[in-house]
Amino acid sequence: MAGVSRSDSKVAEIKQDELPWGIVLPLEPTEKKLSEIVNQGKLVSDEIIISLLSKRLEAGEAKGESGFILDGFPRTIQQAEILEGVTDIDLVVNLKLQEDILIDKCLGRRICSQCGGNFNVASINVKGENGKRGISMAPLLPPPHCMSKLITRSDDTEAVVKQRLRIYNEKSQPVEEFYRSQGKLLEFDLPGGIPESWPKLLQVLNLDDEEKQSAAA
Ligand SMILES: [Zn+2]
Numbered sequence: 001m002a003g004v005s006r007s008d009s010k011v012a013e014i015k016q017d018e019l020p021w022g023i024v025l026p027l028e029p030t031e032k033k034l035s036e037i038v039n040q041g042k043l044v045s046d047e048i049i050i051s052l053l054s055k056r057l058e059a060g061e062a063k064g065e066s067g068f069i070l071d072g073f074p075r076t077i078q079q080a081e082i083l084e085g086v087t088d089i090d091l092v093v094n095l096k097l098q099e100d101i102l103i104d105k106c107l108g109r110r111i112c113s114q115c116g117g118n119f120n121v122a123s124i125n126v127k128g129e130n131g132k133r134g135i136s137m138a139p140l141l142p143p144p145h146c147m148s149k150l151i152t153r154s155d156d157t158e159a160v161v162k163q164r165l166r167i168y169n170e171k172s173q174p175v176e177e178f179y180r181s182q183g184k185l186l187e188f189d190l191p192g193g194i195p196e197s198w199p200k201l202l203q204v205l206n207l208d209d210e211e212k213q214s215a216a217a
Contacts, residue, residue: 049073050082057087077174092179093201097190099165101126101135106161108139111153112146119150124193137193 053073060068074080083089097105101124108122120140128134142150179185188204190197 046076046079046082049079050086053083054086074175075168076171077178080175080178089179089184091186091205092184093186093188093205094176095188095190098126098132098135101137102165103158103161105137106164107156107158109153109156110142110150112142112149113151114149115146117142117146119146121150133189133191135190135192136196138195 053070057068074083104122104124105120108120110119110121111117112119118140119142122137123139124135124137126135141147176185186204188201191200
């Protein structure tokens, strides 16, 4: 799920992992301490995440950014409620993929033990039947020199992935309801991988592919 606020083309994308780690901001000494806490795997409170987000948004506004996309945030109803007091969210996009495909994709994740690159070996080819659409998603294969060095994260097992999904669904349902009741939730069924999904998503959002346009001009 992603919270979107957008007024024109200068839109920044703010990743979930950018927030507690504070990659984009020069960190204050106290925040450095925070990032140490986060890196030690301790929980960061919503207030701290939101406070870092506020600073990031202020810094972005000062640089002339007039909108932003929050990737993977808010995740809980508590975060959504606090966010409400920080900024205005125009639209929330809920990207949906049927669960068995999602699990296959999660189980296909591989990391190169040498260069740290992220890849996905799962090749999804589900035929459309009983009114359901077929879905194809190409694997994201590594270059040949990484192929023999691929490893699977120890927690990418079917049991752990299913458990993560269960927790995600439990926490995201109230968030979906929160934005649905405000008329801000856009449900988007992914038609396939990124090449198939991206143009359709832009179409649904009524956004032109601005980069293509300016390249043609
Ligand atoms: Zn590699």
